[in-house]
Amino acid sequence: MNRPQQHLITAARQAFLQHFGQMPTTLVQAPGRVNLMGEHTDYNDGYVLPCAINFGTVIAARRRDDAMVRVVAVDMDMAFDGFWLDETIKPLLDQAKQQWANYVRGMLRELQLLGLSFNGMELAITGDVPQGAGLSSSASLTVAVGQAVKSLFSIDTLDATQLAQAAQRAENNFVGCQCGIMDQLVSAHGKVGHAVLIDCRSLQTRQVLLADDVSVLVVHSRVARGLVDSEYNTRRKQCEAAARYFGVAALRDVNGEQVSAASGLDQMTMRRSRHVVTENQRAQEAAVALAQGDLRRMGELMAASHASMRDDFEITLPPIDELVAILGSAIGEMGGARMTGGGFGGCVVAVLPTAMVKAASDAVAAQYRAPHGESALVYVCVPSAGAGSLTL
Ligand code: GLA
Numbered sequence: 001m002n003r004p005q006q007h008l009i010t011a012a013r014q015a016f017l018q019h020f021g022q023m024p025t026t027l028v029q030a031p032g033r034v035n036l037m038g039e040h041t042d043y044n045d046g047y048v049l050p051c052a053i054n055f056g057t058v059i060a061a062r063r064r065d066d067a068m069v070r071v072v073a074v075d076m077d078m079a080f081d082g083f084w085l086d087e088t089i090k091p092l093l094d095q096a097k098q099q100w101a102n103y104v105r106g107m108l109r110e111l112q113l114l115g116l117s118f119n120g121m122e123l124a125i126t127g128d129v130p131q132g133a134g135l136s137s138s139a140s141l142t143v144a145v146g147q148a149v150k151s152l153f154s155i156d157t158l159d160a161t162q163l164a165q166a167a168q169r170a171e172n173n174f175v176g177c178q179c180g181i182m183d184q185l186v187s188a189h190g191k192v193g194h195a196v197l198i199d200c201r202s203l204q205t206r207q208v209l210l211a212d213d214v215s216v217l218v219v220h221s222r223v224a225r226g227l228v229d230s231e232y233n234t235r236r237k238q239c240e241a242a243a244r245y246f247g248v249a250a251l252r253d254v255n256g257e258q259v260s261a262a263s264g265l266d267q268m269t270m271r272r273s274r275h276v277v278t279e280n281q282r283a284q285e286a287a288v289a290l291a292q293g294d295l296r297r298m299g300e301l302m303a304a305s306h307a308s309m310r311d312d313f314e315i316t317l318p319p320i321d322e323l324v325a326i327l328g329s330a331i332g333e334m335g336g337a338r339m340t341g342g343g344f345g346g347c348v349v350a351v352l353p354t355a356m357v358k359a360a361s362d363a364v365a366a367q368y369r370a371p372h373g374e375s376a377l378v379y380v381c382v383p384s385a386g387a388g389s390l391t392l
Contacts, residue, residue: 005029005054008056008057009060012027012126015060015072015126016062016122019072019080019122020062020072024062024122024124025061027058027059027060027389027390028061028144028151028387029056029057029387030147030187031053031055031129031140031384031385032053032136032139033050033182033187033190034050034053034135034347034381035048035340036050036216036351037283037287037305038050038279038283039279039309039313039340040239040342041252041283042180043180043239044243044250044252045251046280047199047200047280047283047284048182048186048198049195049198049283050182050183050186050195050196051190051195051210051216052196052385053218053381053384054384055130055135055140055379056140056187056384057126057140057143058390059124062152063120063121063152064121066119066120067120068085069084069104069108069120069123072125074125075125079100079101081098081101081104085108085112091174100141103145104123104125104142105174106173107142107145107146109170109173109174110170111158114158114162116149118149118155119153121152123148125141127140127144130377132345132346133341134225134341134345135218135341135347136183138171138183139171139179140187142166142167142170143167145167146166146167147388150163160386161188163188164187167184177233182200186198187386191383191385191386192382193209193210194207195210195287201250208287208290214295215351216351217351217361217378218348218350218380219379220376220377221319222370222372222375223319225345225346231315235313238268239251239272241269251280254273271313279305279308282304282305295351296334298351299334299335299351301336302336302351303336305338306339309338309339316343319368319370320339323348323364323368324338324348326363326367327348327363327364330362330364335351336351336352337351365378
């Protein structure tokens, strides 16, 4: 268990006892993630290099003998949801107020559709992944719900990849976000001290050990982002259109020369394709650079990735560009920074020598203000373990 999760464990246990009148029998966690390289490549069957972080969701749980599910969300003012597993689970309609419940409902529905058999349950959920920051609070929630079911009912047939796929379908089908598989896969497969290189076509994962003296800094710009309502689904459609133009299954199958030679492609689609093709290459190269402890190369790749997101994929915003520039000059050639996640706000990630964390944080505190005057929030992230049970 990651030490910072102790407060979540206490909160989940207390809420469970208070709300359901008895002690939980099971405690599980699933982490959020930060993506080090490979943005908007996952749904193009490409490569990504995220790591699970020491911020996540913790669920205290207990099985029931009937088919009733009762859920309390500690961080939503103890909001409650209840439904029956023997009636078709449907999404709640008020997406703004009840979205959290739809992630839970969606995950249970997807597990049912896999043919898994389980009874009702009581769940008390809490978490500390900043929401709307691009750190996958939603994947952390759905994967944690799946892990709770797995642990409560001793379901050994559901492996980490299948659990992640069910979580992705829950988000696609119940919440309406056509997200890729990266967030859920790394939440399920994360390993302490490692980033995970994922081939999003084969779903093979490779753990990449980070050197002891390297830190991952996540800096929240305080510019909130909205994934479902944002341009995310539009970008996805544009990439699918580009793949159709090239006559391939996904942009993963296209190389740089093909993009440059594609005279019939309109300028925007050409730039979208160029981002995906070059970003795929960068994700694979970044895995090598990190494994070799080559922070100088990692920094170059991060700078190129950010420029590509800004100019070709057009998913950054001016305050984010500014934050990346501030971190870039503070870190110099000893590492780098780039926006991370779906885009249009949220967080920047920096990879740098641990000895430079203070100087980089100080530079952000001194030089950056969000459009409404807020300072950025800085999190030193520890590459952490994927979903699993915790000791009660
Ligand atoms: C969001 C999605 C992921 C991925 C990233 C962009 O986090 O959930 O599947 O597409 O955006 O890389």
